[in-house]
Amino acid sequence: MTPPPAAKKSVSASAPPATPPSAHNFDSIHGHDLIKRYLTSAMGSQALPHALLFHGPRGVGKTSMAYALAKTLNCPNGGRGECACDVCRKISTQVFSDLVVVEPKGAAGQITLAGWKPGREEADTIPYYRFVDSRPLEGGRKILMLRQADRMNTAMANHLLKLIEEPPSYLTLILVTHRPGDLLTTVRSRCAPLKFNPLEQSEMEEFARSQDLSSADSGTANLLRLAEGRPGLLIDLISGDLATRRKATASAMDLFQQHGFLMLFRAASELGKSPTWGAGGEVFETTLQTLQAWVRDAILLKVMPEGEARKLMLNSDVMEAVKTYAAQNEMPALLAAYDELQNAFEYTARQTDKAYVLETLLMRLGRLKQN
Secondary structure, eight states: OOOOOOOOBOTTSOOOOOOOGGGOOTTTSOSOHHHHHHHHHHHHTTOOOSEEEEESSTTSSHHHHHHHHHHHHHOTTOSOSSOOSHHHHHHHTTOOTTEEEEOOBTTTTBBOSTTTSTTOOOTTOOOHHHHHHSOOSSSSSEEEEEETGGGBOHHHHHHHHHHHHSOOTTEEEEEEESOGGGSOHHHHHTSEEEEOOOOOHHHHHHHHHHTTBOTTSHHHHHHHHHHTTOHHHHHHHHHTHHHHHHHHHHHHHHHHHHHGGGGHHHHHHHHTOOTTTTGGGHHHHHHHHHHHHHHHHHHHHHHSOHHHHHHHOSOGGGHHHHHHHHHTSOHHHHHHHHHHHHHHHHHSTTOSOHHHHHHHHHHHHHHHHHO
16 A cells, blocks of 8 residues: 655654755745846856845845855856755855855954954954965855855955955955945945845745645744745744744743833843844844834734734734733834834844843833833
């Protein structure tokens, strides 16, 4: 007898290991067809800009596309499909000598001039100036990728500007950021911008199936709403880390609602619990997003029937806690709280004391409730 086909696993089952961004190529990336066509056409006509700016929401696929571009530029087979050449294999495992990825470091989470000039090296810093000044060793082009490029300090941004204006013929620069407005205008204006938009629902469902999740499963449908068109965020949700963070948000907000300012520091501590909290600012921004989603759901419960609100809520799995929060706050206070959290994204990027930021936010939200 032929055994029945295996059922798609639900989100409660252990998730399969996610494909790291470096393992992707153009064929494996879901969505962004227009960007892939542009890059392919520009490479085919030898008209690819030497400096590219990949910008869009976090988790939408910018870094994956940057690695895929690096493969296409250097792979002898074009970097498509299941290519097993040395170039693609080394890029996938991040040991390709002609690709360097620069990311924020240190307590301030900045990209600085360390390693960019002779005499400015640090013990754990790559001598980037040597990478830029030497010709490719293993491929046809060198790729310099700056992740969270908005975290460059002014000195580094001015140094990069000179490199963009007078680049070596063999170098391609890719700046990756979800905050393009924080880049120096002079740097931004000299890069070819490519905006990455959230994926369509059908594309996200296809991505979910590629992760061995059934889009018909109610749990998966809830995760797809939470992901808001961002595959990277869906992976975080599947891993359980974001689910833990959302539960921590529910616990912290309930604690703060019941006991007010007496529990402010305890609530801020609950919100800040994460093994990688504050790494490069990305995880901290996710904490702000979970708070904002919480307030958003409370607003929905205020303006429409519960049954209709549930269809749109991001935290419908903790409905009772959100209902309690909504009942204890007036609509003007909720709207002001949502705006306050939106504004927080602008001033927290360069704030190193994340605990202080959360304590200040909760204090402001508490005052809004009192008013």
